[in-house]
Amino acid sequence: MTLTSVLLPTTVVGSYPVVKGSGLFARMDPLKHAVEVAVADQIGAGIDIISDGQVRGDMIRAFTSHLPGIRGSSVVGKVQPAARPITLADTKYALSRHPKVKGILTGPSTLAHGLSIETPFYRNKDELVLDIAQALAVEANYLQDAGVALIQVDEPIFSTGAANLAVGREAVNAIAGRLRVPASLHVCGNLGNVIDDVLRINVAAFDFEFANNPGNLEVLSEKDLGGRMIGYGCVDSADPGVESIETIKKRLEAGIDVFSPDTMLVDPDCGLRMQTRDAALGKLKNMVVATGEVRAEHTG
Secondary structure, eight states: OOOOOOSSOOOOOOOOOOOOOHHHHHHHOOTHHHHHHHHHHHHHOSBBBOOOOOOHHHHHHHHHHHHHEETTTTTTTTOOOOOOOSHHHHHHHHHHHOOOOEEEEEEEHHHTTTSEESSSTTTTTHHHHHHHHHHHHHHHHHHHTOOOEEEEEOOOOOOOOOOOOOHHHHHHHHHHTTOOOOEEEEOOSTTTHHHHHHHHHHHTEEEEEESOOGGGGGGGOOHHHTEEEEEEEEEEOOOOSSHHHHHHHHHHHHHHTTOGGGGGEEEEOOTTSHHHHHHHHHHHHHHHHHHHHOOOOOHO
C-alpha cells in the first residue's frame, strides 16, 4: 500500500479542537469555521494525510444521530443507512484544500456499545453491530467515491474487553471488503489482551498508540503485520503538554527498531479534540519536524 511518495508519511487519527466562528455565516453553520480551522492547521503543520477535523460532535452521536432506527442513545427499530451522506461535505471541503485526506468512521462495535437496545428487533448487541456495519458501508462508499486516500475505522472499544471481537472482526471486514481504497483500523489503549484477534481483521493498515502505551511495542512485530502498514502513534493525545522534537524522535526510533520505516504512518496516539488549539497545533508541528529529521536519517 503506497499512500504518499515520502518515507514515514504523517497523518492524524482524526479529531481536532473545535474553534467556532461568529457572525451571520456562523449562525447558518456554527461548525463550518471549525472545519476550516482544523483543515488549515493540519496543512499549516505540514501533515501529509489530513482529516476534516471531526468537529461535528462526539464520535458516537456524529453518526448515530443520522441513522434510521436510532433515537437519541436508544435503538428503537432496525438500523438503516442514513438518508444522505454524514461526513461527505466536510470531507469534500478537506479534499478541496489538500490532495490527501482520510475518511473516518466510528466503528460498528463502538457505536453499538454506546447505545441501549429498546426494540425486540435485536436480541443483543452482536446483531446490532452487523446492521450498523451495513449502514456504515454505505457511508464508506460515499467517501471512497469522493476521492479519499484511505478510510479509517475507529474501534476504541476493542481494547477494553467489552466487545465481541469475532463479531467486531466480521463487521469491520464487511466495510473494508467493499472498498477499492485502503482501509485502516484504529484501536487505542493497551493491546496486550486483544492483539491476536485484532490482527485477524482484514485491513490494509492498523493504527495503534505507542506514546502513551509503549508496551504495545512488546506485543507486535514486523512479521505480525503480514505486509500491512502500521499507524504509529508517537504523540500523547492525552497529555496537554507539547512534547519536544527530541522526545518524538526517540519514540519514532523505538518504532523503527521494531517496524521497517517504509511500513509506518506517523500520527498522534488518538484524536486531539480535547486539547487546546495551541497544544494540538504545537504537537502536530513538532511531530512533523521530528519525522522529517528521522526521515532524513533513514533515506539513502
